[in-house]
Structure formats: structure tokens, C-alpha cells
Amino acid sequence: MSEVKKHDTPMVDELKKGPWPSFVDDIYTYGEKHKKQACFDIMGQLELSYKHKETHWKHGGIVGVFGYGGGVIGRYSDQQDKFPAIWAFHTLRVHHTAGKWYHTSALRKLCEMWDHRGSGLVNFHGSTGDLVLIGTTTEQLEPTFFDLTHQLHWDLGGSGSNLRSPACCMGKSLCEWCLYDVQDLDYELTMHFQDELHRPAFPYKFKFKFSGCPLDCVAAIARADLSFIGIWRDEIQIDQEAVRAYVNGELKPNAGAFSDRDWGPFDIQKEVIERCPGKCMYWDEKEQKLYINNEDCVKCMHCIAVMPEALKPGKDRGVCLLIGAKAPILEGAQLSTVLVPFWRPEPPYDDIKEFIYKIWDFWMENGKNRERIGELIQRIGLNRFLTEVVGIKPIPQHVRVPRDNPYIFWKEEEVPGGWQRDIKEFRKRHPA
Amino acid sequence: MADVVERLKELWGKYDELEGKFKDEMDPIYQEPYYPDAAEKLYNPDKPMQNRVTDIGPPYYWQFLPPVVKKNYGQWKSHEIIQPGVIKRVAESGDVIYVVRCGTPRLETTDYIREICEIADKYCDGYVRWTTRNNVEFIVDSEEKLKALLEDLKNRKHPGGSYKFPIGGTGAGVSNIVHTQGWIHCHTPAIDASGVVKSIMDELFEYFGSHKLPAKTRLALACCLNMCGAVHCSDIAIVGIHRKPPMVEDERLQHVCEIPLVIAACPLGAIKPATVEIDGQKKKTVRVNASRCMFCGNCYTMCPAMPIADGEGDGIAIVVGGKVSNRISAPKFSRVVIPYIPNEPPRWPTTVKWIKKILETYAEHANKYERVGDWIERIGWEKFFELTEIPFTEKSIDDYRLAYTTYRTTTHFKFTKHVDEVKIEV
Amino acid sequence: MDKEELKQKILEVIEARVKKGKSKVYLKDIQRDIPDAKARDIKKAANELVQEGKLEYFSTGSTVMFGLPGVGMGLEAGSEDPNK
Ligand code: HEM
Numbered sequence: 035m036s037e038v039k040k041h042d043t044p045m046v047d048e049l050k051k052g053p054w055p056s057f058v059d060d061i062y063t064y065g066e067k068h069k070k071q072a073c074f075d076i077m078g079q080l081e082l083s084y085k086h087k088e089t090h091w092k093h094g095g096i097v098g099v100f101g102y103g104g105g106v107i108g109r110y111s112d113q114q115d116k117f118p119a120i121w122a123f124h125t126l127r128v129h130h131t132a133g134k135w136y137h138t139s140a141l142r143k144l145c146e147m148w149d150h151r152g153s154g155l156v157n158f159h160g161s162t163g164d165l166v167l168i169g170t171t172t173e174q175l176e177p178t179f180f181d182l183t184h185q186l187h188w189d190l191g192g193s194g195s196n197l198r199s200p201a202c203c204m205g206k207s208l209c210e211w212c213l214y215d216v217q218d219l220d221y222e223l224t225m226h227f228q229d230e231l232h233r234p235a236f237p238y239k240f241k242f243k244f245s246g247c248p249l250d251c252v253a254a255i256a257r258a259d260l261s262f263i264g265i266w267r268d269e270i271q272i273d274q275e276a277v278r279a280y281v282n283g284e285l286k287p288n289a290g291a292f293s294d295r296d297w298g299p300f301d302i303q304k305e306v307i308e309r310c311p312g313k314c315m316y317w318d319e320k321e322q323k324l325y326i327n328n329e330d331c332v333k334c335m336h337c338i339a340v341m342p343e344a345l346k347p348g349k350d351r352g353v354c355l356l357i358g359a360k361a362p363i364l365e366g367a368q369l370s371t372v373l374v375p376f377w378r379p380e381p382p383y384d385d386i387k388e389f390i391y392k393i394w395d396f397w398m399e400n401g402k403n404r405e406r407i408g409e410l411i412q413r414i415g416l417n418r419f420l421t422e423v424v425g426i427k428p429i430p431q432h433v434r435v436p437r438d439n440p441y442i443f444w445k446e447e448e449v450p451g452g453w454q455r456d457i458k459e460f461r462k463r464h465p466a
Numbered sequence: 467m468a469d470v471v472e473r474l475k476e477l478w479g480k481y482d483e484l485e486g487k488f489k490d491e492m493d494p495i496y497q498e499p500y501y502p503d504a505a506e507k508l509y510n511p512d513k514p515m516q517n518r519v520t521d522i523g524p525p526y527y528w529q530f531l532p533p534v535v536k537k538n539y540g541q542w543k544s545h546e547i548i549q550p551g552v553i554k555r556v557a558e559s560g561d562v563i564y565v566v567r568c569g570t571p572r573l574e575t576t577d578y579i580r581e582i583c584e585i586a587d588k589y590c591d592g593y594v595r596w597t598t599r600n601n602v603e604f605i606v607d608s609e610e611k612l613k614a615l616l617e618d619l620k621n622r623k624h625p626g627g628s629y630k631f632p633i634g635g636t637g638a639g640v641s642n643i644v645h646t647q648g649w650i651h652c653h654t655p656a657i658d659a660s661g662v663v664k665s666i667m668d669e670l671f672e673y674f675g676s677h678k679l680p681a682k683t684r685l686a687l688a689c690c691l692n693m694c695g696a697v698h699c700s701d702i703a704i705v706g707i708h709r710k711p712p713m714v715e716d717e718r719l720q721h722v723c724e725i726p727l728v729i730a731a732c733p734l735g736a737i738k739p740a741t742v743e744i745d746g747q748k749k750k751t752v753r754v755n756a757s758r759c760m761f762c763g764n765c766y767t768m769c770p771a772m773p774i775a776d777g778e779g780d781g782i783a784i785v786v787g788g789k790v791s792n793r794i795s796a797p798k799f800s801r802v803v804i805p806y807i808p809n810e811p812p813r814w815p816t817t818v819k820w821i822k823k824i825l826e827t828y829a830e831h832a833n834k835y836e837r838v839g840d841w842i843e844r845i846g847w848e849k850f851f852e853l854t855e856i857p858f859t860e861k862s863i864d865d866y867r868l869a870y871t872t873y874r875t876t877t878h879f880k881f882t883k884h885v886d887e888v889k890i891e892v
Numbered sequence: 893m894d895k896e897e898l899k900q901k902i903l904e905v906i907e908a909r910v911k912k913g914k915s916k917v918y919l920k921d922i923q924r925d926i927p928d929a930k931a932r933d934i935k936k937a938a939n940e941l942v943q944e945g946k947l948e949y950f951s952t953g954s955t956v957m958f959g960l961p962g963v964g965m966g967l968e969a970g971s972e973d974p975n976k
Pocket residue numbers: 107109125159160161162163257360361362363645646647651652653692693694695764767952953954
């Protein structure tokens with residue numbers, strides 16, 4: 035390979051300083067070692083962006099490899115003369131594994147492939163969850179895909195109006211609070227819906243995210259059209275011995291998460307009982323015993339997180355299914371809304387899959403272009419969605435408060451005698 | 467070369483037999499060398515469906531779990547953060563592991579990933595995982611390995627002196643910043659992403675590796691209104707905003723864009739077709755109703771003759787007080803407190819200054835366990851503006867949809883200095 | 893309507909729109925123009941047409957549209973021919 039052409043990047047070089055890992059140092063070191071012009075060109079273009087305070091990328095209409103409606107994002111530099119090595123610089127989204135676990139044998143091979151096929155730049159991971167391979171030319175897209183599928187047994191993730199790559203928390207692989215098998219459900223649904231993931235199916239994008247408990251480490255409630263959040267319904271398990279150990283200062287509260295500041299000795303009354311949003315806990319100083327009125331517990335996880343050795347979620351565990359989160363564009367942002375308060379997921383999850391099809395069929399028939407499911411539900415009303423679309427009995431758990439206006443759209447069949455009335459009969463009672 | 471294709475077919479056979487569900491052993495494909503020219507043998511542009519494998523999904527996660535995790539899957543008993551960035555996990559079986567969490571820049575090279583592989587091979591039998599917030603986690607099974615690993619990580623630095631693998635991101639500190647592409651790779655950003663994140667994390671570095679805040683603090687950055695990162699529900703977040711509608715390049719537009727597509731791309735219907743005369747020639751083009759434009763950049767996606775970026779107009783908005791977790795209080799949205807800060811590459815000093823000011827004011831005043839949003843709700847927004855010394859402007863009053871729900875319809879408020887700023891002129 | 897018939901219909905719908913100057917069409921618009929077929933069947937048929945090379949996808953950045961191969965705005969939208 036011939037010598038690389040370097041650009042002067044004084045501003046970008048400023049980002050080599052400071053303690054946080056410098057992507058600039060990383061990219062330059064890599065570029066030098068592998069003699070990759072693309073690395074120097076992308077730093078050169080970034081310098082130009084720092085100077086102009088404007089991006090220098092253009093969009094291309096490319097969506098994927100042959101037969102796929104997603105997984106690739108087309109990019110072109112508007113500085114073709116200055117930075118020819120990044121003139122076409124597309125990304126591929128590669129589907130991450132459930133819980134983002136890898137073995138180095140697979141990662142090393144992926145790296146080798148990407149050195150050969152692309153710029154060597156990656157994101158671990160994109161914000162939807164995929165591994166992002168940044169920067170290659172149009173000609174390399176198909177060979178990269180063939181390498182991925184044949185030599186790594188690995189597929190692209192979703193983009194466009196598809197199912198996007200589902201994502202879950204670390205779940206049972208590392209977390210003691212995980213209330214259902216998030217990785218298994220993530221994997222099963224991912225595999226079952228491969229067609230929806232790779233080919234446009236919907237009016238707009240659709241996302242699943244799976245968190246094992248209400249702490250919601252993957253931000254399912256804020257980001258997913260269908261959010262699966264683990265929950266329990268029976269009593270919090272209490273080890274009174276361990277509670278006393280916290281109270282007596284023998285165990286570190288909150289597993290040591292507050293270790294670098296002196297917050298004073300642990301005060302169960304102030305730190306747990308008074309903070310409990312269910313107002314359902316009682317510490318009996320005399321008995322040295324903790325009581326929880328579980329009927330009033332809202333499963334917020336606070337007491338459990340403060341005293342993990344002493345408290346555990348209950349044994350009757352399942353998932354709370356919420357629907358409709360989306361980013362602010364266009365109708366304003368929405369959080370997910372409770373749909374099914376409690377569901378016990380059982381492999382192979384056929385009931386969940388069928389339920390999802392039911393929602394999709396309705397959305398595909400009734401959604402407008404670029405209307406997310408959450409916006410569609412707003413448009414028709416949650417009440418109608420529950421009763422007429424998914425056939426779920428409305429319960430108080432579906433709302434924060436009941437409506438404040440009685441402007442109810444009654445249906446004719448709900449009113450005795452219907453809407454057809456006889457004005458003559460009326461006038462007999464009420465002469466005009 | 468035919469034998470490479472045969473060999474890959476053979477390996478595919480194994481995969482196919484198990485439908486990819488490798489459990490006890492790992493897919494042998496990962497032990498096979500990479501063949502740089504195999505794809506060219508397999509792919510035939512004239513017959514694109516030939517040899518094409520589709521819809522196989524990601525590798526089955528189970529094969530990538532370390533044996534100790536497989537053994538104790540779903541059987542973890544408790545955990546303790548023994549120092550910032552190091553989580554000790556104990557299983558019902560009595561097994562103990564130590565999870566070491568390190569920040570990464572998210573934008574990285576394959577050599578950086580290889581360095582992670584080298585570490586994972588040395589201490590973790592090759593197993594490694596990433597968190598949702600772009601941290602990498604190494605899992606070791608003894609205190610000796612833990613000690614050696616921590617020592618090793620601390621000494622790995624880039625030529626410019628930055629740590630490659632800063633340890634932290636746990637407990638009551640600042641975790642890694644979830645962020646998007648910015649000027650490195652996107653066509654609609656109003657700001658850079660990686661450079662802003664680097665500048666902020668350099669300044670907040672001590673909070674990444676310590677537990678001295680009142681609660682976890684989640685930072686996020688999205689470089690345009692499309693908000694590819696989870697910003698709207700973060701304790702403190704940065705959003706890139708454009709403030710000028712797209713320009714329309716009349717001479718060029720009809721040659722590079724399809725007008726109906728551009729019109730359809732605008733979410734607000736702000737684009738109308740038009741005809742202009744240039745040098746006596748009629749040209750088809752479009753007009754933008756500027757008062758309707760929300761500066762999203764979708765038009766530029768469809769039409770390179772409608773650039774939206776503007777060095778002077780673009781910049782940063784800061785939003786605070788959101789959260790995702792259900793702990794103590796319900797999830798909530800972030801709110802705009804600083805509507806605009808200009809872009810200041812390469813170090814964005816004004817943005818960094820305000821973020822630090824907000825974080826440290828919070829750290830000083832909030833109670834234990836209070837997230838930024840919970841703290842603000844307790845003291846009131848008027849107090850928040852007073853304490854942080856952020857000037858309150860009319861831009862923080864909503865006028866988008868459902869704006870009314872954010873207005874104050876009660877006499878409950880506090881008498882901060884703002885009250886005396888109200889002067890009635892008659 | 894059997895699948896082949898449906899595919900034919902889809903191509904007609906898209907061709908009709910191309911005549912009106914719109915070379916890329918949303919799945920929803922196809923569905924609106926063929927009200928007597930199920931949305932899921934239309935999706936399947938349109939995606940099969942892509943496999944057969946009779947349609948191609950076009951990305952808007954966040955959603956995907958369908959078009960006739962080689963008609964209208966090309967996939968290399970960012971790389972317009974400077975001489976054009
Ligand atoms: C009109 C709306 C949107 C448009 C036009 C749009 C466009 C784009 C584009 C062009 C990219 C590619 C960036 C690159 O790699 O060059 C991208 C990436 C991405 N977008 Fe969007 N987007 C939109 C809305 C959203 C929304 C609402 C979300 C999520 C809530 C989202 C999530 C993502 C994610 C996760 C990525 C991956 C990039 C990363 O992780 O940095 N997008 N989007």
C-alpha cells in the first residue's frame with residue numbers, strides 16, 4: 035500500500051488531551067499502523083467540521099444488501115476532492131447478541147473481516163443496540179454481508195420501517211433481580227420475527243426492549259414500542275437477620291453505591307421507610323423487625339436496592355407489558371403505557387408472539403405513514419385500543435387518573451332503546 | 467479455493483443442524499481462520515440470490531457466556547460494589563465473581579477491540595460483555611486475577627496520555643454518556659457527538675470513578691432532534707438544535723431531487739412545490755414555509771440541494787431532570803433549561819461549564835437517593851434556576867403540543883428572586 | 893386474490909404513481925391503493941418482488957420506500973453526476 039496522506043488537524047488533536055479515552059488517538063494510531071487513508075481522511079473532515087461548525091456528510095438512499103430493507107446506512111462526503119478515501123462511507127448495523135456477551139474468538143474474526151472490508155472504525159454499540167461497522171464503499175457491502183453470514187454466522191440488524199434490533203439488560207446472566215429470562219425472550223422473539231426485522235413491514239419503526247425488573251436498565255419504558263419489564267406480585271422476601279445487620283451497620287447499604295461520601299450512619303427510617311412510595315413499610319424499633327404491607331407495595335425496587343442482602347423480590351414473577359414509547363418527533367415524546375399488567379412468559383412464548391401479530395395487524399391496517407403505534411393509540415384512544423383491538427378488559431391500572439371530562443363518545447348500542455327516537459311521541463309529552 | 471467454500475459449507479452444516487443454538491460448545495466457525503477472498507467466490511452479482519444466507523439473526527448468546535455464568539445463570543444471590551467500577555457477585559452455589567466495568571469512547575477502531583480481546587483472553591478466558599451505556603465489562607473469578615486486571619487496566623494509555631479503560635460507572639456517580647454519531651458520520655447533526663462527549667467526560671472524570679453523588683446520574687447526547695440516543699429521560703442531557711430552516715438551491719434542485727419525495731419527507735408539511743426563472747429558464751423547485759419548520763433536517767435527507775446545517779445558527783440545548791428507572795418515583799421526561807449554547811469546538815467550554823455547574827449544584831443540595839429530577843421536584847423549578855444561576859427565559863415555556871399541562875395553575879410557589887423581576891408597566 | 897395477482901397489482905399501483913412523477917412509494921400507500929388485500933399479504937408480496945428484482949428499496953433515513961429499479965432518484969442519491 036502506498037504512503038498515506040496526512041492532514042493538519044490542530045483542533046481535533048486537542049481531543050487527545052485529558053483522561054477520558056481519546057477516540058482521536060485511537061483512530062490515528064490505528065491509521066498509522068494499518069496505513070489506512072480513511073482514518074486520516076475522517077479526522078481531516080472532522081477538523082473541517084470543527085472549523086465550519088457544520089457536518090460534511092450527505093445521505094444516500096441505500097438501505098441494505100440485496101433483499102434486505104435495512105441494516106445499512108448510506109453516506110457520502112461532500113469533500114470528495116479533499117478526502118477521497120471517505121467519499122462513500124456507509125455503515126452496516128450488525129445484530130448484537132442478547133445481553134451483549136461475546137467471545138474474543140468471534141470478535142477477533144469480526145475485526146479481521148472489518149479491517150479487510152472497511153475502515154476499521156466501529157461503534158460498540160449504536161444506541162438502539164446494534165454493533166455498528168462505520169465506513170465502507172458500496173462495492174464492499176455485499177462481500178461484507180457474505181463474510182458475516184458465511185464466516186461469522188452473523189446477521190445484520192434492523193433499520194428503516196422494520197422491527198429494530200431488540201435489546202435486553204444483562205438479565206439472569208449477572209443480575210440477581212432479574213424476574214424473567216430477558217435474554218431468552220429477546221433471542222426467541224428476534225429469531226421468530228426475522229422477516230419483520232429485515233424487510234419493511236410497517237408504517238414506521240417498531241422496537242422491543244426487555245428489562246428484568248422495574249429498575250429498567252435498558253430504558254425500555256422510554257424507548258420501546260413494546261416494553262417488557264419484569265415484575266412480581268406476591269410478598270417481598272425478607273431476611274430479618276440481614277435487615278438487622280444493615281441497621282447495625284454491619285452491611286453496606288445499597289451494596290456500596292454511596293461509598294465515597296459520608297452520609298452518616300445508615301438510618302432505615304429515613305432512607306427506606308420514609309422513601310417508600312407505597313408508604314407500606316414499618317420498622318419496629320423494639321422488635322427490631324421490618325414489616326411490609328405488600329398489598330400497597332408498588333414494586334419500585336428501592337428497599338431491595340438499599341438492602342440487597344436482606345430483601346428480594348417475591349416468588350410469583352412475570353412481566354409487565356407496556357406499549358407506545360417514542361422519541362419526540364413528531365407528536366411529542368411518549369413513555370410506554372401499561373397494557374398487560376402481569377404475564378407469565380413461558381417458552382416458546384407462542385402467546386406473546388400471537389399477541390404481537392394482533393397489534394401489528396391493526397397497526398399495518400390503520401396506521402398512517404410514519405405513525406408509531408403510540409401515536410396511533412393516542413389518535414384512537416387507549417380505551418378503544420384495549421377493548422376493540424387487543425380485547426383487554428380496561429382496569430384502573432391502565433390509567434394514572436380517570437378522565438376529568440364526561441365527554442364520552444357513547445355508542446348507540448350502549449344506550450337502552452338506541453338513538454332512533456320518535457319526535458311525535460316526544461311532542462306528546464312536551465308540546466312545542 | 468474450492469475447498470474453502472467446501473469447508474464453509476461443512477461448518478454451515480453444523481450450524482444448520484443445531485439451528486445456531488450452540489450451547490455447550492461454541493460455534494466452530496469462530497475457530498476457523500478468516501478467508502479474505504471467500505466472499506468473492508460465494509457472491510455472484512448476476513445471481514444475487516446464489517449462496518445467499520439470510521435471516522439467521524445474531525449468534526446465540528448462550529455460547530458466549532463464561533462457564534461460571536452458565537452454571538449460575540438465574541442463581542445469583544447478591545452483589546456488592548467493592549470499589550467504584552468493581553462489582554462482586556455471589557451466587558447461591560457460593561461461587562464468587564468480580565465484574566470490572568470500564569468506560570469506552572464508543573467510537574473506536576478494531577485495534578481497540580483487539581486490545582479488549584487481549585485483556586479478556588488474559589484474565590477472562592476470552593469472555594467479555596458490554597453494557598447498555600457503552601461500558602465494557604471484564605469478569606474474573608478470583609481476587610488475585612482482579613488485582614492483576616485492575617493494575618493492568620490502569621496502565622493502558624493512549625499516546626496523548628488518556629486512559630484506554632477508565633474504571634468506574636457504578637453506583638452514585640456519572641456513568642458513560644449515551645450518544646449518537648455527530649459530525650463523524652451523520653448528515654443532519656447540529657453538533658458533534660464524540661468530541662462533546664470527550665470534553666464533558668474529561669471534566670467530569672472524577673465522578674465516573676467515584677461514588678460521591680446523591681444518586682446515579684445519567685448523561686446523554688443526541689446531535690439532532692431525531693434523537694437517536696435516549697436523551698429525553700436522562701438526568702442531564704445535550705441535544706443538538708438547528709435554528710435556521712433549510713436553504714433551497716433553486717438552480718440545482720430539480721437535477722438532484724425528486725420534488726414529491728422532498729415534499730412528503732417534511733413531517734410538518736412545510737414544503738410546497740414552486741417554479742422559478744433563472745436566466746430565462748424555468749426551473750422546478752420548492753419553497754419552505756419558514757414559520758412552520760421545526761428544523762428537523764428530513765428534507766436534506768431526501769434532497770442534497772436543501773442544506774440545513776449552519777455554523778452560526780446551530781448549537782446545543784441542555785435538558786435536565788428525566789429518569790427511566792421506576793425506583794422511588796415514576797419515570798419522567800427531561801426539561802429544557804438552557805435553550806441554546808453555540809457550538810464551540812474542539813472543547814465546548816460553555817456547555818461543559820454549565821453541565822458541571824448543574825451537576826455540582828445538585829451534588830451539593832440533593833438528599834441521598836434523590837435523582838436530579840426528584841431533587842428539582844422537591845425544591846421546585848424556581849429554586850433550581852436560582853441555585854444553578856441559569857437565566858430563565860421564555861424559551862423554557864412550552865408552546866408545542868399539550869403545553870398547558872406545564873403551566874402553573876396553583877398559588878403554590880416559592881418567592882425566589884425571580885418574583886421581583888416581574889414589573890407591571892401601566 | 894392470489895399472490896401472483898397481488899404482485900401484478902402492486903406493480904401497477906407503483907407504475908401509476910411513477911406516471912404522476914413519484915418514483916418511490918410507502919408501503920402504506922400501496923396498501924391504500926389495494927384496499928381489498930390484507931396488509932400483511934401486501935407486505936409479503938412487495939418484499940418478494942424485491943427478491944425477484946422487480947422492485948427495489950429506497951431509504952429516507954428513517955423509513956423505507958419501494959420503487960421500480962433504476963427509475964427516479966437513484967440509490968446513490970448523494971453522488972449525483974456533476975455533469976448532469
Ligand atoms: C425522522 C426521524 C429520524 C431520522 C430521519 C433518523 C435518521 C437517522 C440516520 C440518518 C441515522 C444514521 C446515523 C449515521 O450512522 O450516520 C440514524 C441513526 C440512528 N437512529 Fe435515527 N432517525 C430518526 C429518528 C430516530 C428515532 C426517533 C430514534 C430513536 C428513538 C432513532 C434511533 C437511531 C439510532 C439508535 C441510530 C443509530 C445511530 C447511533 O447509535 O448513533 N432515530 N437515524
